[in-house]
Amino acid sequence: MAEEECPMERFCKLVGSRWGCLIVKNLMNNDELGFNELLRQLSTNPKTLSDKLKLLEKNGLVKRRVVNEMPIRVFYSLTEKGRGAARVEEFISKWIKG
Amino acid sequence: MAEEECPMERFCKLVGSRWGCLIVKNLMNNDELGFNELLRQLSTNPKTLSDKLKLLEKNGLVKRRVVNEMPIRVFYSLTEKGRGAARVEEFISKWIKG
DNA sequence: CAGGATCCTCTTTGATACTG
DNA sequence: CAGTATCAAAGAGGATCCTG
Numbered sequence: 001m002a003e004e005e006c007p008m009e010r011f012c013k014l015v016g017s018r019w020g021c022l023i024v025k026n027l028m029n030n031d032e033l034g035f036n037e038l039l040r041q042l043s044t045n046p047k048t049l050s051d052k053l054k055l056l057e058k059n060g061l062v063k064r065r066v067v068n069e070m071p072i073r074v075f076y077s078l079t080e081k082g083r084g085a086a087r088v089e090e091f092i093s094k095w096i097k098g
Numbered sequence: 099m100a101e102e103e104c105p106m107e108r109f110c111k112l113v114g115s116r117w118g119c120l121i122v123k124n125l126m127n128n129d130e131l132g133f134n135e136l137l138r139q140l141s142t143n144p145k146t147l148s149d150k151l152k153l154l155e156k157n158g159l160v161k162r163r164v165v166n167e168m169p170i171r172v173f174y175s176l177t178e179k180g181r182g183a184a185r186v187e188e189f190i191s192k193w194i195k196g
Numbered sequence: 197c198a199g200g201a202t203c204c205t206c207t208t209t210g211a212t213a214c215t216g
Numbered sequence: 217c218a219g220t221a222t223c224a225a226a227g228a229g230g231a232t233c234c235t236g
Contacts, residue, residue, distance in 0.1 A: 006123065007191040012114025017228080021106050035198045045230055050199055071197045072236090084193050091189050093105040095182045115208080133218050143210055148219060169217045170216090 014059055015085050019044060019052045024078065024085050027062065032075040061085060112157055113183050117142060117150045122176065122183050125160065130173040159183060 015021050022042050027033060033041070039049055053076060056062040061082035067073040078085075113119050120140050125131060131139070137147055151174060154160040159180035165171040176183075 006119050006187070007194045008113055008119050008187045009116060011190045011194055012110035015106060016110025016114040018107060019229085021104050025104070039198095045232080046199055047201085047231090048229055051228090066198095069197095074198060081193075081196075084196070088190055088193050089104070089106045092109045092186055095179075095186050096105045096109055098179075098182070117209085137218095143212085144219060145211090145221085146209055149208090167217095172218060 011088070014056060014061060015089075017052070019048055020056065023049075023052055023056065024061070024082060024089075027076060027078045027082070028086055032065070032077045035074055035076070038076065056082070109186070112154060112159060113187075115150070117146055118154065121147075121150055121154065122159070122180060122187075125174060125176045125180070126184050130163070130175045133172055133174070136174065154180070 013020075015024050019042065023038065026038060026041050035046075035049070035053075038053075039046060042049065053062060053064075057064055060079055063077050063079050063082075065075045065077070067075065111118075113122050117140065121136065124136060124139050133144075133147070133151075136151075137144060140147065151160060151162075155162055158177055161175050161177050161180075163173045163175070165173065
């Protein structure tokens with residue numbers, strides 16, 4: 001049916017899934033993490049993580065920093081907007097308990 | 099892998115899907131609606147609507163009121179908690195735009 | 197180390213038909 | 217009118233292997 005999408009829905013597609021949610025939380029506690037570090041912490045698979053990171057990056061929640069060493073390294077961190085998602089979560093927590 | 103669930107995730111399962119979201123919005127504008135009225139307004143199918151309504155009811159967002167006439171009528175409305183979800187949406191809207 | 201390619205399963209959604 | 221039953225389709229997530 002694909003009519004327009006409400007903000008709630010857009011939000012939930014980003015951080016409402018198991019992994020979107022956990023990525024934000026982990027980056028919240030860690031400043032910067034490499035791909036495989038994240039992978040281990042979330043105990044998921046590369047495809048799922050990669051997909052989610054791309055989505056989050058595209059929507060401006062996550063920042064990618066590439067370091068050209070050998071082997072190459074890539075670090076992920078939250079943007080200001082991404083940190084805002086944590087505030088949203090607090091708000092939601094209160095509502096769901098109240 | 100089914101560890102514990104964050105509040106964000108629980109919230110999103112309720113109102114983050116296309117239909118959960120629209121049901122809340124429609125009930126927000128209408129006080130009370132019958133099953134088929136809702137069905138027409140959302141233009142979805144009975145199964146999807148029925149499933150979602152059960153989930154929302156189970157989680158205390160939606161109230162069911164049965165009127166024993168012939169034919170039987172059932173009205174759905176938002177609870178206080180359900181109305182709170184609308185406030186959460188406002189908060190999210192601000193964040194997603196900002 | 198960072199991720200792409202495959203393939204597979206499970207859940208959600210949907211269309212349609214039917215019942216009390 | 218308010219749903220349930222059935223079946224098909226699509227997408228998210230997952231396991232595993234592979235490459236620059």
